[in-house]
Amino acid sequence: MKRPTTGVEELPDNLIEICDVDFSRGSRPIFSKLNLTIARGQVTAIMGPSGTGKTTLLQLITRQLDPDSGTVIVAGDDIADLSIAELYKLRRRMGMLFQNGALLTDMSVFENVAFPLREHTELSENLIRNVVLMKLHAVGLRGAAYMMPSELSGGMARRVALARAIVMDPGVLIYDEPFVGLDPISMGVIAKLIRQLNTALGITSIVVSHDVKEIGEVADFSYVIADGQVAASGRPSELKNEPSELVRQFMLGLADGPVAFHYDAPDYEEQLLGKSSD
Amino acid sequence: MFRDIWETFLGFLHNFGAMCLFFVRLLQYSPSVIYKRFSLVAYQVYNAGALSIVIIMVCGLFVGGVLGLQAYANLERFNAEDTTGIFAGFALIKEIGPVITALLFAGRAGTALASEIGLMKATDQLSAMEMMAVDPIRYVAVPRFLGGVISMPLLTAIFTTIGLAGSHLVAVELLGVDVGAYWQQLQNALDMEDVMEGIYKSITFGFIASLLAVWEGYNSVPTAEGVGRATTRTVVITAIAVLVFDFMITAWIL
Numbered sequence: 001m002k003r004p005t006t007g008v009e010e011l012p013d014n015l016i017e018i019c020d021v022d023f024s025r026g027s028r029p030i031f032s033k034l035n036l037t038i039a040r041g042q043v044t045a046i047m048g049p050s051g052t053g054k055t056t057l058l059q060l061i062t063r064q065l066d067p068d069s070g071t072v073i074v075a076g077d078d079i080a081d082l083s084i085a086e087l088y089k090l091r092r093r094m095g096m097l098f099q100n101g102a103l104l105t106d107m108s109v110f111e112n113v114a115f116p117l118r119e120h121t122e123l124s125e126n127l128i129r130n131v132v133l134m135k136l137h138a139v140g141l142r143g144a145a146y147m148m149p150s151e152l153s154g155g156m157a158r159r160v161a162l163a164r165a166i167v168m169d170p171g172v173l174i175y176d177e178p179f180v181g182l183d184p185i186s187m188g189v190i191a192k193l194i195r196q197l198n199t200a201l202g203i204t205s206i207v208v209s210h211d212v213k214e215i216g217e218v219a220d221f222s223y224v225i226a227d228g229q230v231a232a233s234g235r236p237s238e239l240k241n242e243p244s245e246l247v248r249q250f251m252l253g254l255a256d257g258p259v260a261f262h263y264d265a266p267d268y269e270e271q272l273l274g275k276s277s278d
Numbered sequence: 279m280f281r282d283i284w285e286t287f288l289g290f291l292h293n294f295g296a297m298c299l300f301f302v303r304l305l306q307y308s309p310s311v312i313y314k315r316f317s318l319v320a321y322q323v324y325n326a327g328a329l330s331i332v333i334i335m336v337c338g339l340f341v342g343g344v345l346g347l348q349a350y351a352n353l354e355r356f357n358a359e360d361t362t363g364i365f366a367g368f369a370l371i372k373e374i375g376p377v378i379t380a381l382l383f384a385g386r387a388g389t390a391l392a393s394e395i396g397l398m399k400a401t402d403q404l405s406a407m408e409m410m411a412v413d414p415i416r417y418v419a420v421p422r423f424l425g426g427v428i429s430m431p432l433l434t435a436i437f438t439t440i441g442l443a444g445s446h447l448v449a450v451e452l453l454g455v456d457v458g459a460y461w462q463q464l465q466n467a468l469d470m471e472d473v474m475e476g477i478y479k480s481i482t483f484g485f486i487a488s489l490l491a492v493w494e495g496y497n498s499v500p501t502a503e504g505v506g507r508a509t510t511r512t513v514v515i516t517a518i519a520v521l522v523f524d525f526m527i528t529a530w531i532l
C-alpha cells in the first residue's frame with residue numbers, strides 16, 4: 001500500500017495514517033485524496049478555515065463516519081475492517097474532548113468522570129473514587145467534584161470533559177476545537193493541560209483548532225487543511241513562512257485573500273440598480 | 279409531480295424500514311439491559327410513569343365524569359339509567375382508558391423522551407458515549423423504551439380506575455343513580471375478555487408510543503429546530519398510530 005507523502009516520514013512511528021481518503025456530504029466534497037499521518041507521542045494540530053472538514057477528519061479517524069474511499073489506519077489496523085466490538089476496544093484506548101465538553105447532563109462531575117470506569121472496569125468503589133479525584137486534581141477541579149454540569153462555566157466543563165477523556169489512560173487524546181468560546185485565562189489553562197498531559201502521560205494528541213496563536217504554543221507539528229487536501233504542513237513556526245497565499249492568509253488572519261471576504265454574489269452595481277428582483 | 283410522490287413514498291419506506299430495525303435492536307438488547315442495568319429502567323419507569331400519574335388521574339376523573347353525564351342523560355330517556363355503569367365501564371375499560379392514556383402519555387412522557395434524547399444528540403452526549411465505547415442504544419434508548427412499555431399498562435389501569443370513580447361520582451352521587459345498580463349491572467355485564475381487550479391495547483400502545491418517542495429523539499436533526507420538530511412529530515405520529523392500531527385491534531377482537 002502506498003504511504004502518504006506529506007513530508008513527515010522522518011518523524012518516528014506514525015500512529016495514524018490517512019491514505020487517499022475521499023469524503024463527501026451529499027453532493028458537497030469535503031476531502032479529495034487526503035493524505036496525512038499523525039506521529040506517535042506528539043501533539044499534532046489540524047488547522048484550517050471554518051468549514052474545511054477538520055471535525056469531519058476527527059470523525060473519520062474515530063470511525064464515527066466512514067470515508068467514501070481510501071483507508072484510515074490507526075495503530076496498524078485499517079479501522080474499516082474492525083468489527084463493532086473491535087472498534088469499541090480501540091475507542092477505549094482513545095479519549096476525545098468534544099467542542100462543548102459533551103458532559104452527561106444528568107450526572108454530577110464526579111459521576112461523569114467515573115462513567116467510563118464504571119462501564120468498562122470492575123474496580124471497587126473506593127478505587128474508582130481515588131482515580132476520579134486524581135484525574136480531577138490533574139485538571140484542577142477536584143473541588144468541583146460534586147457540582148452538576150449546569151453549574152460549570154464553559155472552561156470548567158471542558159476541563160471536566162478532559163478529566164473524563166483521560167480517566168481510562170488512553171494512548172491517543174483527540175481535542176475538537178478546545179479553545180472555542182473560552183476567555184484568555186481558560187484558553188491558557190487548556191493549552192497548558194494539552195501540553196502537560198502529552199508530556200506527562202506520553203500520549204499522542206490531535207488538536208483540531210483554528211486558534212493559530214494558542215495552537216502554535218502547544219503543537220509539535222501542524223497541518224493546514226483547505227479545499228479538501230493538506231495545504232501545508234510543518235512545525236507551527238515554519239507555517240508562517242509558507243509560500244501559499246491561502247496558508248499565509250490563514251496564519252496571519254487576513255480578512256481578504258484566496259478565501260474571499262465576499263461570498264459569491266451577482267455584480268453589486270447591477271443588483272442594486274438593475275431591474276432584477278434577486 | 280409523480281416523481282416527487284414516488285420519492286416521498288420511497289423515503290417513507292426507508293424510514294419505516296430503519297425504524298423496524300431500530301425496534302428489533304431495542305428488543306434484542308432489552309433482556310441484557312433489564313439484567314445488567316435495572317436501575318436505569320426503574321428510573322425511567324419513574325420518569326415516564328410516575329411523573330405522568332397526576333395528569334392521568336386528573337384527566338381520568340373528568341373523562342369518567344363526562345361519560346357518567348352522557349350515559350345518564352341518554353339512558354334516562356329509555357328509563358335505563360341504572361345501566362349507566364355498563365356504558366361508562368365498557369367505554370373506559372375497552373376504549374377510552376387505553377386510547378386517552380396513550381394520547382396523554384405521548385403528550386407528557388413521549389415529548390419529554392424525544393426532546394431529552396434529541397438534546398443529548400445535539401450536545402454530542404450520544405457521540406461522547408460512542409467515543410467512550412458505550413453503546414447509546416443500550417444506555418439511553420433501551421431503558422427509556424422499557425420505561426414507557428412498563429408504564430403504559432399501569433397508567434391505563436390508573437386512568438380507568440379513576441375514570442370509573444369519576445363516573446360513579448357523577449352518576450351516583452350527583453344524579454342519583456342507585457349505587458347497587460350501578461356496580462351490579464357493570465359486574466354482570468363485564469367479562470374477562472373485555473378487560474383483556476383493554477390490557478392488550480394498553481400493552482400495544484405502550485410499545486408504539488415508547489418506540490416512536492425514542493426513535494424520533496434518536497434520529498432528530500441535532501439542532502434546536504430539529505429537536506422541536508422531533509418533539510412535535512412524536513405527538514402527531516403517536517396519536518395517528520394509536521388510533522389506527524385501536525381500530526385494528528378492535529376489529530380483530532370483535
